[in-house]
Structures are given as structure tokens and as C-alpha cells.
Amino acid sequence: MTPVLRGTRIELQAIAAPHAAALYEIWTHPAVGPWLNAPQLASAADAEQLIELLLQMSREEESLRWSIALQGGRIIGSCGFNQWQLAGAFRGEIGCELSPAFWGQGYMREAMELILDFGFGTMGLNRIEALCHPGNVRAAGLFSGLGFSQEGLLRQYRHTGAGFQDAVLFALLRSDRQKRLAGMI
Structure with a gap:
């Protein structure tokens, strides 16, 4: 079961079918869609099918996705762990997207801080x-x-x-995060 993670201005809640229309608008937005490594969506029904796939992957502990909601419940994006490996590696990969109407306001940073705490703390990455x-x-x-x-x-x-694409790899270690939070870096 996907836990609810609460921040100051947002709440991360398990992605769900009722979020499909809002997420469809975000996932297909011309400023967001080109950056996603996701299938093309033609309708909110396609988004609902993608959500069901993500929920199935969560049940099988292959992925973990949250919808980003404002305090009033409005869905403004999603984020989570695309995959993780505990045995022998203790690492995970995150992904995120946010409605352009909310860019530059710190919402995604707040969401990422919540999932970093969850990943390093609860998951033990x-x-x-x-x-x-x-x-x-x-x-x-x-x-x-x-x-x-x-x-x-x-x-x-x-x-x-669009064909084969390059990807830039970023990584954060638990020890680096601990030092950063302690003001050491």
C-alpha cells in the first residue's frame, strides 16, 4: 500500500483512477510530454489505463507512484520510484512531472524532498x-x-x-544527503 506523504503545501497520495483526467492534461501538455519516457496517450481513458498499470506495478513492488495534490485536493503532477533494487544494490530511480502552471513555485522540490526522505528512510536505499x-x-x-x-x-x-535518446544520469547517496541536511555541504 502506498503511504500518504504530507508536506507543507502538498500531499503525495497514491496515484488513482480519479486522477486520470488531471494527469492526462499534465502528461500530454506540450511543455511536459516530450520529456516523458511514457507511451502516447490519446485520452483520459488511456491515462486511466496507464494508472492501472502503475498500480499493478506497485502491487508487485516494481514501482511506486504518487499524485501530487495541493491542500485542497487539486492534482498538479506525479512523482515516484520508477524502479528499485534492494538486494545487493540498495538503489532506486525516481521520476516526476508537474503542471507548467505550477513551475517555479517550489512544489516539485517539496515533493522530491518527501520521496527522498521516504527512499532513504523507509525503503533503506x-x-x-x-x-x-x-x-x-x-x-x-x-x-x-x-x-x-x-x-x-x-x-x-x-x-x-522519436527514436533513440540520450539520458543524463544524476545520483544522490544517502551519506551526501545526510551531510547536506546537517549543513556540512
Whole structure:
């Protein structure tokens, strides 16, 4: 079961079918959609099917996704762990997207802080990774601002409708996060 994570201005709640219309608008927005490594969606019904797939993956402990909700309940994005590996690695990969109407207001940073705390604390991860397209300056800035180190370029790492695409690899270690929170870096 996906726990609710509460921040100052937002709440992360388990992604659910009633969120499909709002998430469809975000996932297909021209400023968001091109950066996602997700199938093309033609309708809110397609978004609902994707949500069901994400929920199934969560039940099988392959993925964990939250909807980002404002205090009043409005869904403004989603985030979570695309995958993780505990045995022998203790690492996970995160992903996120936010409605452009809420960019630059600190909502995604707040959401990421919540899932970093969950990943390092509750899940016991030692390393959290994030991948983004080399041209996605906003995502790169977010991850850098959270203390992630850019570790390299993964050439032709993903295949999308546009063909093979590179991905920039960012990573944050538990020890680096602890030092950062303690004001040591």
C-alpha cells in the first residue's frame, strides 16, 4: 500500500483512477510530454489505463507512484520510484512531472524532498538516481538543487517514438544527503 506523504503545501497520495483526467492534461501538455519516457496517450481513458498499470506495478513492488495534490485536493503532477533494487544494490530511480502552471513555485522540490526522505528512510536505499533528457534544463536544475551529482551521459539509453535518446544520469547517496541536511555541504 502506498503511504500518504504530507508536506507543507502538498500531499503525495497514491496515484488513482480519479486522477486520470488531471494527469492526462499534465502528461500530454506540450511543455511536459516530450520529456516523458511514457507511451502516447490519446485520452483520459488511456491515462486511466496507464494508472492501472502503475498500480499493478506497485502491487508487485516494481514501482511506486504518487499524485501530487495541493491542500485542497487539486492534482498538479506525479512523482515516484520508477524502479528499485534492494538486494545487493540498495538503489532506486525516481521520476516526476508537474503542471507548467505550477513551475517555479517550489512544489516539485517539496515533493522530491518527501520521496527522498521516504527512499532513504523507509525503503533503506543507499543511492537514488534520476535520469533526464540532456535538453531538460528544468529537471537538471531540480536534481542539482537537491544535491544530486551529475554522473554522466548515457548515450542512446532510451527508445521513444522519436527514436533513440540520450539520458543524463544524476545520483544522490544517502551519506551526501545526510551531510547536506546537517549543513556540512
